[in-house]
Amino acid sequence: MLNRLEEIKMLINLTELDEGKGAWVREIRGGNCLNTKMESMGIRAGKKIMKSGGLKTRGPQIVKFDNLQVAIGFGMAKHIMIEAE
Amino acid sequence: MKKILLAGNPNVGKSAVFSRLTGTRVLISNYPGSTVEYSQGQVDIGGIEYAVIDVPGTYSLSAESDAEKVATDMLGEGDIIVNVLDSTNLERNIFLTMQLLKLRKPMVIVLNIWDDTKHLGIKIDADKLSEILNVPVITTVAVIGVGITRLKDAIPSARVSDYDLGGDDIWKHIGSIIGSVQSISHRHHTFLERLSDILIKPVTGIPIAGLILMLSFEFTRFIGETLISAVLDPLYLKFYAPFVIRLVSTSDSSMLSTLLLGADTNAMSGFGILTTGVYIPLVVVLPYIFSFYLVLSVLEDSGYLPRLAVLLDSVMHKFGLHGYGTIPVILGLGCKVPAILATRILEKRREKLLATVLILLTAPCMPQTAMIISILLEHGASYIALTLGIIIFMGLISGYLLNKLLKGDAPELFIEIPPIRKLRPNMLLKKMWLRMKGFVLEAIPLIMLGVLIVNICEMSGLIGYISAHYGRSVTWILGLPEDAFPVILFGFLRKDVSISLLAPYGLNAAQLVVSCVFLTLYLPCISTFFVISRELGLKSALKISAFTFTVSLLLGGLLNLVLS
Numbered sequence: 001m002l003n004r005l006e007e008i009k010m011l012i013n014l015t016e017l018d019e020g021k022g023a024w025v026r027e028i029r030g031g032n033c034l035n036t037k038m039e040s041m042g043i044r045a046g047k048k049i050m051k052s053g054g055l056k057t058r059g060p061q062i063v064k065f066d067n068l069q070v071a072i073g074f075g076m077a078k079h080i081m082i083e084a085e
Numbered sequence: 086m087k088k089i090l091l092a093g094n095p096n097v098g099k100s101a102v103f104s105r106l107t108g109t110r111v112l113i114s115n116y117p118g119s120t121v122e123y124s125q126g127q128v129d130i131g132g133i134e135y136a137v138i139d140v141p142g143t144y145s146l147s148a149e150s151d152a153e154k155v156a157t158d159m160l161g162e163g164d165i166i167v168n169v170l171d172s173t174n175l176e177r178n179i180f181l182t183m184q185l186l187k188l189r190k191p192m193v194i195v196l197n198i199w200d201d202t203k204h205l206g207i208k209i210d211a212d213k214l215s216e217i218l219n220v221p222v223i224t225t226v227a228v229i230g231v232g233i234t235r236l237k238d239a240i241p242s243a244r245v246s247d248y249d250l251g252g253d254d255i256w257k258h259i260g261s262i263i264g265s266v267q268s269i270s271h272r273h274h275t276f277l278e279r280l281s282d283i284l285i286k287p288v289t290g291i292p293i294a295g296l297i298l299m300l301s302f303e304f305t306r307f308i309g310e311t312l313i314s315a316v317l318d319p320l321y322l323k324f325y326a327p328f329v330i331r332l333v334s335t336s337d338s339s340m341l342s343t344l345l346l347g348a349d350t351n352a353m354s355g356f357g358i359l360t361t362g363v364y365i366p367l368v369v370v371l372p373y374i375f376s377f378y379l380v381l382s383v384l385e386d387s388g389y390l391p392r393l394a395v396l397l398d399s400v401m402h403k404f405g406l407h408g409y410g411t412i413p414v415i416l417g418l419g420c421k422v423p424a425i426l427a428t429r430i431l432e433k434r435r436e437k438l439l440a441t442v443l444i445l446l447t448a449p450c451m452p453q454t455a456m457i458i459s460i461l462l463e464h465g466a467s468y469i470a471l472t473l474g475i476i477i478f479m480g481l482i483s484g485y486l487l488n489k490l491l492k493g494d495a496p497e498l499f500i501e502i503p504p505i506r507k508l509r510p511n512m513l514l515k516k517m518w519l520r521m522k523g524f525v526l527e528a529i530p531l532i533m534l535g536v537l538i539v540n541i542c543e544m545s546g547l548i549g550y551i552s553a554h555y556g557r558s559v560t561w562i563l564g565l566p567e568d569a570f571p572v573i574l575f576g577f578l579r580k581d582v583s584i585s586l587l588a589p590y591g592l593n594a595a596q597l598v599v600s601c602v603f604l605t606l607y608l609p610c611i612s613t614f615f616v617i618s619r620e621l622g623l624k625s626a627l628k629i630s631a632f633t634f635t636v637s638l639l640l641g642g643l644l645n646l647v648l649s
Contacts, residue, residue, distance in 0.1 A: 019286075037499065040145035042177035044256060053286045060398045060408065060498050062285055067173045067205060067504075069281070071395045073407060073497025 012084060014051065014061050014077040022050045023082035030079040041070055043080070088136045089128070089240065090163035092156065092185060094178050095142030096503050097171040098197040100124070101227035103139035106236070110519055123159065130237050138163070144177075146184045165191045165243045167236070172196040172224070173205055176263050182218075183255050191243035192220045195236060199224040206270040214266045220246045228512060281505045284392045294396050297389065301380045308376035309455065317368045321352065329359045344540055353459070354588040356543070362536040365456070365585050366529045371521075373455040377419050378520045382513050388503040390415065398498050404481070405439040405488035406431070407498035417444035419451045420524075421613040425620055435493045438625065441617060442487055445633055447480030448473070449605040452528065452581035457601045460584060464594035472601045475644065479606065483636055527612075528579070535575060535582040542571065562638060563599055564645035566590055576604050577611055595648035599641050606637035 017023055025047045028035050038044065047065055054061035054077070061077040063070050072080070091099045091106075104110060107126025124139040143156040160166065168185050170178040175196075185192065196211055215222035221239040225232030250258060283289045333345050347355025352364035384390050390412055398408030409430060417424030424444045428437045449457060454473070461468045488495075542548045548571045552560075556570025569590050576583035583604050587597060608630050609617060618626035 036145065036147050040147065040180060041499070041501065042174075042180065046256075052282060053290075055287060058399060059287060060395050062395065062502070066176055067207075068177060069285075069502040069504075071285075071391075071398075071408070071498055071500050071502055073398070073499060076497040076499060 010083055011081040014063070014072065014080040014082055015054070015056055015074060017051045017082060017084055019051055019053060022048060022085040024048055024085070025080060026083050027081040028079055029081055034076070034079060038080070042066065042068060043070070049082070086127075086134055086136050087164040088138060088162065089165045089167055090138050090140050090160060091167050091169055092140050092160060092181075093142060093169035093195075094144055094171065094174075094181055096501065097142065097169050097178065098225075098227045099142060099169045100139055102167070102169055102195060102197065102225065102233070102236070103137060105227055105230050105233045107137050110515060123155065128237065130240055133241075135165075135240070143181065145181060160185070160188060160190075163190060165193070165240065167193050167195055167240070167243075169195045169197050169227075171198050172202045172209055173198055173207060175207075175209060175267055176259060179259050179262060180255070183250065183258060186218070186246045186248055187250065189245050191245055193236070193239050193243045194218065194220055194222045195227075195232075196222060196224045197227050199232070200226045204275070206272040208268045208270075210266045214262070217262055217265065218246050218248050220244055228509065277505045277507070281388075281392075281502075284389065284505070285395055285502065287396065290392065290396050294393055297384075297393075301384065305373065305376045305380050308379065309373040309458075312372035312375065313368060317372060321364060321368050325363070326350070326352070326360065333359070340544070343544070344537070347540070348589075351588075353585060356536055356540055356586075356589075358533055358537050358540070361585065362533040365536075365581060366452075366525075366532045369459050369585075370452040370455045370528075370581055371524070373451050373458075374419070374524050375517070375521060377451045378517055379513075381415070381419060382516050382520075383508060384415075386506065386508055386513060386516070388505045391500060391502050394500070395498065395502065402495045403488070404443060404484040405491065405493070405495045406436055406443075407496055409498060409500055410436065410440050410443070413440050414443050414447060417450065418448050418454075421445065421450050421609060422616050425613060425616045428620065432496060433493070434621070435491055436496065437621060438629070439484060439488055439491070441621065441629060442632070443480060443484045445480075445609055445613070445629070446483050446606055446636065447477055449476060450580070450610075452579075453584060453605055456581045456584035457605075460587060461594070461597055461601065464597065468594050468598055472598050475598075475602050475640070476605055479602075479636065479640055483632075487632075531579050532582055535579045538578070539571070539575060539582070539586060559638070562642040562645065563603055564649050565592070565596060565600060569600070572600070573604070573607070577608055577614075580604060580610050595645075598648060599644045602644060603637050603641035606640070607634050609633070 011026055025043060025045055027045060028038050042065065049063045049065045052062045052064045052069065058074055060071040060073055063072065091103055093099050103124060103126065106128050109124065109126035123141060126137050128135050128137050138159065140156045140159050143153040146157050166185055166188070168182050170182065182194065194214070196209060202209060211222045211224050221242055223232055223236045223239050225236060227233065284293060330346060330350065333342050336342060345357050345359045347357030347360050349355045350360070352360055355361055394408040394411045397411045401408050401410050412430065413424045413427040416427050421444055425441060428440045431437050431440055457472055458469055461472060549568065551574070552568045552570040556567055559573060560567050560570050569587070572583050572586040575586060584601060587600055592600065614626055614630065617629060
């Protein structure tokens with residue numbers, strides 16, 4: 001229980017990650033629709049990603065993983081909970 | 086006839102495979118969603134004819150967007166599925182493969198973009214993948230035709246996979262497959278990858294985008310102008326015009342001579358089928374179509390368009406769209422018809438409606454732009470800039486207000502950004518040829534028909550009758566001569582023709598600006614109208630037309646008051 005709480009504390013959303021930094025996706029906090037959408041693009045819990053672009057205050061967030069680059073709207077990116085590297 | 090369906094994620098080269106397999110030429114671009122309508126062709130394999138269908142790309146079979154719904158519905162009807170994968174992104178691509186396997190249809194897997202795996206340090210054991218999934222696996226580089234013969238040979242041996250997906254998590258299966266067939270060695274960033282990063286980061290990307298757009302505009306203008314003044318206009322005046330005049334003058338009929346050569350020999354105002362009817366499409370419009378599509382094709386094939394879409398995301402939110410709405414709007418600078426079709430990449434009806442209004446109101450199509458430049462040039466470039474500036478400004482204001490009026494919010498951007506790719510000149514030429522051919526075959530007959538109808542109406546006195554009875558109020562609001570009303574009527578048929586119809590009236594610069602703005606905005610042309618009613622329904626097409634007509638009449642009236 002304590003471990004889980006500590007883990008949740010360590011999570012931040014994608015918009016809070018610094019540009020150029022890596023992270024692990026831990027959770028996608030949204031409905032089924034959002035989860036399916038992310039999953040079909042390859043973004044899922046356990047996936048390692050790198051934020052290659054995007055401001056912390058607004059605008060799309062760009063993430064890289066494998067050989068892919070994906071742009072995610074700011075509001076949507078807030079639902080992606082990550083653990084920074 | 087058995088149906089082969091080409092299925093896969095967006096931007097993996099399905100259209101290139103389709104084109105190579107069937108010999109049918111289709112437009113291929115480097116951004117997801119370039120195929121929104123399916124193409125069908127045929128291929129003969131070992132004496133048996135197969136129908137081949139290029140299904141719009143989809144990430145999953147959950148059918149989130151229109152393109153995905155079309156793909157999902159079509160997949161149910163196929164006999165053989167050729168699943169095209171991007172070899173450089175095997176993990177994400179196999180997610181769809183797993184869903185396709187569940188359809189229990191004979192399948193062949195194509196690992197496309199195979200050449201890039203070497204550059205990226207990716208090793209894939211295709212035989213092992215075939216062994217695991219128990220379906221044929223072929224490696225291809227479809228854009229240059231590598232592997233297509235092997236694919237043809239493999240299609241008859243397509244089979245239903247016996248791979249057991251069980252009840253486990255799909256990603257466990259994918260992880261295990263990837264683990265056994267793929268290995269990746271470390272490598273350094275390439276120049277194109279570094280360039281890609283620079284182009285998409287707001288700090289560097291926004292000024293570069295400004296520069297690219299400015300250069301694109303200048304290049305389009307320069308090439309168009311040079312082709313007209315240095316090549317086509319002299320060719321027309323020195324060789325073509327004297328030739329047709331000599332040819333027609335052998336006829337005794339003055340009516341035939343007026344129909345073919347026009348009232349006078351001026352190529353812009355005479356309105357003969359063989360003079361104005363040829364001069365408008367081939368000398369005035371075609372050079373700009375050529376230069377615009379050359380620039381657009383470079384932006385498309387290099388992969389720059391989606392980057393621009395990301396950079397403009399925040400701006401597009403003001404108009405109720407996300408950044409990807411930029412792509413149809415940019416396509417609309419060329420022709421509104423493919424632009425309206427491209428709104429299918431947007432998910433919701435509200436977005437499509439807003440994008441359609443932006444496409445119609447923010448800029449004229451390229452034939453219209455060419456005519457506006459041509460007719461206003463003698464009054465100075467500032468009038469051209471004023472006309473285009475007013476149109477863009479009004480389009481943006483209307484889009485902004487409509488977004489406020491319609492219920493709902495702008496959806497979030499969620500797109501894959503394709504890699505920046507080196508241009509392949511032969512692919513570029515093929516694409517240019519396809520687009521130019523499209524213009525010549527579709528627009529030129531319509532323009533000639535328009536010129537013929539104008540001529541007949543003029544000769545029969547119909548134009549005078551209509552102007553006297555119906556046109557007064559509209560021409561009064563716009564400050565135009567009464568007999569200019571038919572110009573407005575013909576605009577619905579072909580807008581470039583309608584602008585050229587202004588030439589004989591001897592309008593002053595202010596009147597020309599008012600008419601060009603009004604004619605650009607007042608109604609979609611007939612082809613665009615049909616596409617809008619097909620995409621959004623007749624009722625919406627009529628509503629949009631009523632909206633644009635009201636906006637343009639108010640604006641035209643206001644401009645008339647201010648400028649005169």
